[in-house]
Amino acid sequence: MNPYVLVILLSSLGLGTTLTFASSHWLLAWMGLEINTLAITPLMAQQHHPRAVEATTKYFLTQATAAAMILFASTTNAWMTGEWNINDLSHPIASTMVIIALALKIGLAPVHFWLPEVLQGLDLLTGLILSTWQKLAPFALIIQVAPTIDPILLTSLGLLSTLAGGWGGLNQTQLRKILAYSSIAHMGWMIIILQFAPQLTLLALGTYILMTSTAFLSLKLSSATKISTLSAMWSKNPTLASTTALALLSLGGLPPLTGFMPKWLMLQELTTQELPLTATIMALAALLSLYFYLRLCYAMTLTISPSTINTTVPWRTQNTQSTLTLALSTTMALGLLPITPAILSLVT
Structure with a gap:
Protein backbone atom coordinates (compact mmCIF):
# COMPACT_ATOMS: atom_id res chain seq x y z
CA MET A 1 0.00 0.00 0.00
CA ASN A 2 1.15 3.52 -0.79
CA PRO A 3 2.70 5.02 2.40
CA TYR A 4 0.75 8.28 1.99
CA VAL A 5 -2.53 6.37 1.76
CA LEU A 6 -1.50 4.30 4.80
CA VAL A 7 -0.78 7.45 6.83
CA ILE A 8 -4.18 8.92 5.87
CA LEU A 9 -5.99 5.71 6.86
CA LEU A 10 -4.17 5.37 10.19
CA SER A 11 -4.77 9.06 10.92
CA SER A 12 -8.46 8.55 10.18
CA LEU A 13 -8.52 5.62 12.60
CA GLY A 14 -7.08 7.89 15.29
CA LEU A 15 -9.48 10.70 14.38
CA GLY A 16 -12.56 8.47 14.57
CA THR A 17 -11.62 7.08 17.99
CA THR A 18 -10.70 10.52 19.36
CA LEU A 19 -13.96 11.98 18.04
CA THR A 20 -15.98 9.30 19.85
CA PHE A 21 -13.94 9.78 23.03
CA ALA A 22 -14.53 13.54 23.04
CA SER A 23 -18.20 13.53 22.06
CA SER A 24 -21.14 14.14 24.37
CA HIS A 25 -23.68 14.12 21.51
CA TRP A 26 -24.94 10.87 19.97
CA LEU A 27 -24.61 12.14 16.40
CA LEU A 28 -20.93 13.05 16.92
CA ALA A 29 -20.22 9.66 18.55
CA TRP A 30 -21.91 7.91 15.61
CA MET A 31 -19.76 9.88 13.16
CA GLY A 32 -16.60 8.82 15.01
CA LEU A 33 -17.61 5.15 14.81
CA GLU A 34 -18.35 5.49 11.09
CA ILE A 35 -14.98 7.14 10.39
CA ASN A 36 -13.34 4.24 12.25
CA THR A 37 -15.16 1.65 10.14
CA LEU A 38 -14.47 3.37 6.82
CA ALA A 39 -10.77 3.84 7.67
CA ILE A 40 -10.06 0.19 8.49
CA THR A 41 -11.98 -1.25 5.52
CA PRO A 42 -9.21 -0.55 2.92
CA LEU A 43 -6.59 -1.91 5.35
CA MET A 44 -8.54 -5.16 5.61
CA ALA A 45 -8.94 -5.56 1.85
CA GLN A 46 -5.39 -4.57 0.87
CA GLN A 47 -4.26 -8.17 0.20
CA HIS A 48 -6.73 -8.53 -2.73
CA HIS A 49 -7.32 -12.12 -1.65
CA PRO A 50 -10.85 -13.64 -1.76
CA ARG A 51 -10.69 -14.42 1.98
CA ALA A 52 -9.68 -10.82 2.78
CA VAL A 53 -12.44 -9.38 0.58
CA GLU A 54 -14.99 -11.73 2.16
CA ALA A 55 -13.84 -10.75 5.67
CA THR A 56 -14.00 -7.05 4.77
CA THR A 57 -17.54 -7.41 3.39
CA LYS A 58 -18.72 -9.27 6.51
CA TYR A 59 -17.11 -6.68 8.77
CA PHE A 60 -18.59 -3.74 6.85
CA LEU A 61 -22.13 -5.18 6.89
CA THR A 62 -21.90 -5.99 10.61
CA GLN A 63 -20.59 -2.56 11.56
CA ALA A 64 -23.13 -0.82 9.32
CA THR A 65 -25.93 -2.75 11.06
CA ALA A 66 -24.59 -1.76 14.49
CA ALA A 67 -24.21 1.89 13.44
CA ALA A 68 -27.77 1.97 12.10
CA MET A 69 -29.04 0.54 15.40
CA ILE A 70 -27.13 3.18 17.37
CA LEU A 71 -28.54 5.97 15.21
CA PHE A 72 -32.07 4.57 15.51
CA ALA A 73 -31.76 4.16 19.30
CA SER A 74 -30.38 7.67 19.82
CA THR A 75 -33.12 9.12 17.59
CA THR A 76 -35.73 7.19 19.60
CA ASN A 77 -34.27 8.55 22.84
CA ALA A 78 -34.32 12.09 21.45
CA TRP A 79 -37.93 11.61 20.30
CA MET A 80 -39.03 10.36 23.73
CA THR A 81 -36.96 12.59 26.03
CA GLY A 82 -35.85 15.53 23.88
CA GLU A 83 -32.15 14.87 24.70
CA TRP A 84 -29.24 13.95 22.39
CA ASN A 85 -26.74 13.87 25.26
CA ILE A 86 -24.99 10.50 25.67
CA ASN A 87 -25.36 10.60 29.47
CA ASP A 88 -29.13 11.21 29.22
CA LEU A 89 -30.04 7.84 27.72
CA SER A 90 -33.11 7.38 29.92
CA HIS A 91 -35.58 5.51 27.73
CA PRO A 92 -35.37 1.71 28.32
CA ILE A 93 -35.96 0.76 24.65
CA ALA A 94 -33.20 3.11 23.48
CA SER A 95 -30.72 1.98 26.17
CA THR A 96 -31.32 -1.72 25.38
CA MET A 97 -30.86 -1.14 21.64
CA VAL A 98 -27.67 0.85 22.22
CA ILE A 99 -26.03 -1.84 24.36
CA ILE A 100 -26.95 -4.55 21.83
CA ALA A 101 -25.52 -2.44 18.99
CA LEU A 102 -22.30 -1.77 20.92
CA ALA A 103 -22.09 -5.48 21.80
CA LEU A 104 -22.29 -6.18 18.05
CA LYS A 105 -19.53 -3.62 17.47
CA ILE A 106 -17.03 -5.30 19.82
CA GLY A 107 -18.14 -8.92 19.33
CA LEU A 108 -19.94 -9.82 22.56
CA ALA A 109 -22.01 -13.00 22.67
CA PRO A 110 -24.66 -13.74 21.47
CA VAL A 111 -23.81 -11.40 18.54
CA HIS A 112 -20.19 -12.57 18.25
CA PHE A 113 -20.40 -14.90 15.23
CA TRP A 114 -18.82 -12.44 12.79
CA LEU A 115 -15.57 -11.93 14.73
CA PRO A 116 -13.76 -15.30 14.24
CA GLU A 117 -14.65 -15.41 10.54
CA VAL A 118 -13.53 -11.84 9.92
CA LEU A 119 -10.29 -12.19 11.87
CA GLN A 120 -9.44 -15.41 10.04
CA GLY A 121 -9.46 -13.60 6.67
CA LEU A 122 -7.02 -10.84 7.71
CA ASP A 123 -3.26 -10.62 8.04
CA LEU A 124 -1.88 -10.52 11.58
CA LEU A 125 -1.17 -6.78 11.80
CA THR A 126 -4.64 -5.78 10.60
CA GLY A 127 -6.07 -8.40 12.95
CA LEU A 128 -4.14 -6.75 15.77
CA ILE A 129 -5.75 -3.37 14.98
CA LEU A 130 -9.18 -5.00 14.81
CA SER A 131 -8.69 -6.78 18.16
CA THR A 132 -7.33 -3.79 20.09
CA TRP A 133 -7.77 -0.28 18.66
CA GLN A 134 -11.20 -0.88 17.14
CA LYS A 135 -12.62 -1.79 20.55
CA LEU A 136 -11.66 1.49 22.23
CA ALA A 137 -14.37 3.77 20.80
CA PRO A 138 -17.32 1.38 21.44
CA PHE A 139 -15.98 0.73 24.95
CA ALA A 140 -15.90 4.46 25.67
CA LEU A 141 -19.61 4.60 24.83
CA ILE A 142 -20.41 1.44 26.82
CA ILE A 143 -18.75 2.88 29.93
CA GLN A 144 -20.77 6.10 29.57
CA VAL A 145 -24.15 4.41 29.11
CA ALA A 146 -23.58 1.52 31.58
CA PRO A 147 -25.40 3.24 34.52
CA THR A 148 -28.61 3.33 32.46
CA ILE A 149 -28.46 -0.33 31.36
CA THR A 312 6.67 -28.12 6.25
CA VAL A 313 9.68 -26.68 8.06
CA PRO A 314 10.13 -23.07 6.88
CA TRP A 315 13.52 -21.77 5.79
CA ARG A 316 15.57 -20.33 8.65
CA THR A 317 16.25 -17.02 6.96
CA GLN A 318 17.36 -13.99 8.93
CA ASN A 319 14.34 -12.02 10.12
CA THR A 320 14.58 -8.27 9.56
CA GLN A 321 11.41 -7.20 11.39
CA SER A 322 11.78 -4.65 14.19
Missing part, protein backbone atom coordinates in the same frame (compact mmCIF):
# COMPACT_ATOMS: atom_id res chain seq x y z
CA ASP A 150 -30.32 -3.13 33.15
CA PRO A 151 -27.72 -4.95 35.35
CA ILE A 152 -29.23 -8.34 34.48
CA LEU A 153 -28.65 -7.64 30.76
CA LEU A 154 -25.00 -6.71 31.38
CA THR A 155 -24.45 -9.81 33.53
CA SER A 156 -26.09 -12.04 30.90
CA LEU A 157 -23.91 -10.58 28.12
CA GLY A 158 -20.78 -11.09 30.24
CA LEU A 159 -21.55 -14.69 31.21
CA LEU A 160 -22.56 -15.65 27.66
CA SER A 161 -19.40 -14.10 26.23
CA THR A 162 -17.02 -15.87 28.64
CA LEU A 163 -18.73 -19.22 28.01
CA ALA A 164 -18.93 -18.73 24.22
CA GLY A 165 -15.29 -17.60 24.08
CA GLY A 166 -14.19 -20.63 26.08
CA TRP A 167 -16.27 -23.27 24.28
CA GLY A 168 -15.75 -21.81 20.81
CA GLY A 169 -11.97 -21.91 20.99
CA LEU A 170 -11.66 -25.53 22.09
CA ASN A 171 -11.84 -27.17 18.66
CA GLN A 172 -9.93 -24.56 16.62
CA THR A 173 -6.66 -25.11 14.77
CA GLN A 174 -6.33 -21.61 13.27
CA LEU A 175 -4.48 -19.19 15.53
CA ARG A 176 -6.44 -16.12 14.45
CA LYS A 177 -9.74 -17.83 15.29
CA ILE A 178 -8.34 -18.85 18.69
CA LEU A 179 -7.35 -15.24 19.38
CA ALA A 180 -10.83 -14.11 18.25
CA TYR A 181 -12.51 -16.42 20.78
CA SER A 182 -10.00 -15.22 23.36
CA SER A 183 -11.14 -11.66 22.61
CA ILE A 184 -14.80 -12.64 23.07
CA ALA A 185 -14.05 -14.21 26.46
CA HIS A 186 -12.05 -11.19 27.67
CA MET A 187 -14.78 -8.79 26.56
CA GLY A 188 -17.21 -10.78 28.71
CA TRP A 189 -15.01 -10.30 31.79
CA MET A 190 -14.88 -6.54 31.17
CA ILE A 191 -18.64 -6.17 30.65
CA ILE A 192 -19.68 -8.14 33.72
CA ILE A 193 -17.61 -6.03 36.12
CA LEU A 194 -18.53 -2.71 34.50
CA GLN A 195 -21.65 -2.13 36.63
CA PHE A 196 -19.69 -2.56 39.88
CA ALA A 197 -16.19 -1.19 39.24
CA PRO A 198 -15.61 0.67 35.94
CA GLN A 199 -11.96 1.21 36.86
CA LEU A 200 -11.42 -2.57 36.76
CA THR A 201 -12.91 -2.63 33.26
CA LEU A 202 -10.32 -0.05 32.15
CA LEU A 203 -7.55 -2.04 33.85
CA ALA A 204 -8.68 -5.27 32.17
CA LEU A 205 -8.91 -3.53 28.77
CA GLY A 206 -5.37 -2.16 29.14
CA THR A 207 -3.86 -5.51 30.12
CA TYR A 208 -5.83 -7.29 27.37
CA ILE A 209 -4.43 -4.89 24.75
CA LEU A 210 -0.88 -5.50 26.03
CA MET A 211 -1.22 -9.29 26.03
CA THR A 212 -3.01 -9.51 22.67
CA SER A 213 -0.44 -7.19 21.06
CA THR A 214 2.33 -9.47 22.33
CA ALA A 215 0.58 -12.57 20.95
CA PHE A 216 -0.10 -11.06 17.50
CA LEU A 217 3.40 -9.56 17.13
CA SER A 218 5.03 -12.85 18.20
CA LEU A 219 3.01 -14.82 15.66
CA LYS A 220 3.83 -12.22 13.01
CA LEU A 221 7.56 -12.55 13.75
CA SER A 222 7.40 -16.33 13.47
CA SER A 223 5.00 -16.27 10.44
CA ALA A 224 2.64 -18.74 12.17
CA THR A 225 -1.07 -18.83 11.37
CA LYS A 226 -2.09 -22.34 12.51
CA ILE A 227 -1.16 -24.73 15.31
CA SER A 228 0.75 -27.15 13.08
CA THR A 229 3.31 -24.47 12.14
CA LEU A 230 4.02 -23.62 15.79
CA SER A 231 6.08 -26.77 16.27
CA ALA A 232 8.94 -25.29 14.23
CA MET A 233 9.15 -22.20 16.42
CA TRP A 234 11.34 -23.72 19.13
CA SER A 235 14.03 -24.87 16.71
CA LYS A 236 13.99 -21.53 14.87
CA ASN A 237 13.91 -19.14 17.84
CA PRO A 238 13.80 -20.64 21.37
CA THR A 239 13.63 -17.23 23.05
CA LEU A 240 10.61 -16.17 20.99
CA ALA A 241 8.91 -19.52 21.64
CA SER A 242 9.42 -19.15 25.41
CA THR A 243 8.11 -15.58 25.60
CA THR A 244 5.15 -16.37 23.31
CA ALA A 245 4.17 -19.35 25.49
CA LEU A 246 4.35 -17.15 28.60
CA ALA A 247 2.29 -14.43 26.89
CA LEU A 248 -0.41 -16.99 26.04
CA LEU A 249 -0.43 -18.23 29.64
CA SER A 250 -0.75 -14.60 30.72
CA LEU A 251 -3.81 -14.30 28.44
CA GLY A 252 -5.17 -17.35 30.25
CA GLY A 253 -4.75 -15.59 33.60
CA LEU A 254 -2.10 -17.73 35.29
CA PRO A 255 -0.07 -16.26 38.17
CA PRO A 256 2.54 -14.79 38.47
CA LEU A 257 1.93 -13.19 35.05
CA THR A 258 0.18 -9.89 34.31
CA GLY A 259 -3.03 -11.53 33.07
CA PHE A 260 -3.74 -12.87 36.57
CA MET A 261 -4.12 -9.32 37.95
CA PRO A 262 -7.47 -8.26 36.35
CA LYS A 263 -9.08 -11.69 36.80
CA TRP A 264 -8.07 -11.79 40.46
CA LEU A 265 -9.40 -8.29 41.14
CA MET A 266 -12.64 -8.95 39.23
CA LEU A 267 -13.38 -12.20 41.08
CA GLN A 268 -12.65 -10.39 44.35
CA GLU A 269 -15.08 -7.60 43.40
CA LEU A 270 -17.82 -10.07 42.37
CA THR A 271 -17.43 -11.86 45.72
CA THR A 272 -17.61 -8.52 47.53
CA GLN A 273 -20.85 -7.75 45.69
CA GLU A 274 -22.27 -11.06 47.02
CA LEU A 275 -22.32 -12.79 43.62
CA PRO A 276 -20.43 -16.02 44.40
CA LEU A 277 -22.27 -18.08 41.76
CA THR A 278 -21.40 -15.59 39.00
CA ALA A 279 -17.75 -15.51 40.15
CA THR A 280 -17.62 -19.33 40.14
CA ILE A 281 -19.05 -19.57 36.60
CA MET A 282 -16.55 -16.94 35.37
CA ALA A 283 -13.63 -18.79 36.97
CA LEU A 284 -14.72 -22.11 35.43
CA ALA A 285 -15.16 -20.45 32.02
CA ALA A 286 -11.58 -19.14 32.34
CA LEU A 287 -10.43 -22.78 32.60
CA LEU A 288 -11.96 -23.48 29.18
CA SER A 289 -9.90 -20.66 27.68
CA LEU A 290 -6.81 -21.84 29.53
CA TYR A 291 -7.12 -25.25 27.85
CA PHE A 292 -6.65 -23.92 24.32
CA TYR A 293 -3.80 -21.63 25.43
CA LEU A 294 -2.09 -24.71 26.87
CA ARG A 295 -2.62 -26.50 23.54
CA LEU A 296 -0.66 -23.73 21.81
CA CYS A 297 2.08 -23.84 24.46
CA TYR A 298 2.34 -27.61 24.06
CA ALA A 299 2.67 -27.31 20.28
CA MET A 300 5.36 -24.64 20.62
CA THR A 301 7.55 -26.04 23.38
CA LEU A 302 6.95 -29.80 23.73
CA THR A 303 6.90 -31.00 20.13
CA ILE A 304 9.79 -31.29 17.68
CA SER A 305 9.14 -30.53 14.02
CA PRO A 306 8.56 -32.48 11.84
CA SER A 307 8.72 -35.69 13.88
CA THR A 308 5.35 -35.49 15.64
CA ILE A 309 3.31 -33.10 13.46
CA ASN A 310 3.11 -33.17 9.68
CA THR A 311 4.25 -29.72 8.67
CA THR A 323 11.34 -6.28 17.60
CA LEU A 324 11.41 -3.22 19.88
CA THR A 325 7.60 -2.99 20.14
CA LEU A 326 7.39 -6.74 20.74
CA ALA A 327 10.05 -6.55 23.47
CA LEU A 328 8.24 -3.72 25.30
CA SER A 329 4.80 -5.33 25.08
CA THR A 330 6.21 -8.72 26.17
CA THR A 331 7.87 -7.20 29.23
CA MET A 332 4.63 -5.52 30.29
CA ALA A 333 2.47 -8.55 29.43
CA LEU A 334 4.56 -10.76 31.72
CA GLY A 335 5.78 -8.65 34.61
CA LEU A 336 3.22 -6.12 35.85
CA LEU A 337 1.66 -8.26 38.61
CA PRO A 338 4.07 -7.11 41.40
CA ILE A 339 3.07 -3.46 40.90
CA THR A 340 -0.69 -4.13 41.10
CA PRO A 341 -1.20 -1.67 44.04
CA ALA A 342 0.50 1.14 42.09
CA ILE A 343 -1.62 0.43 38.99
CA LEU A 344 -4.82 0.34 41.10
CA SER A 345 -3.96 3.71 42.62
CA LEU A 346 -3.65 5.14 39.10
CA VAL A 347 -7.00 3.85 37.80
CA THR A 348 -9.10 4.48 40.91
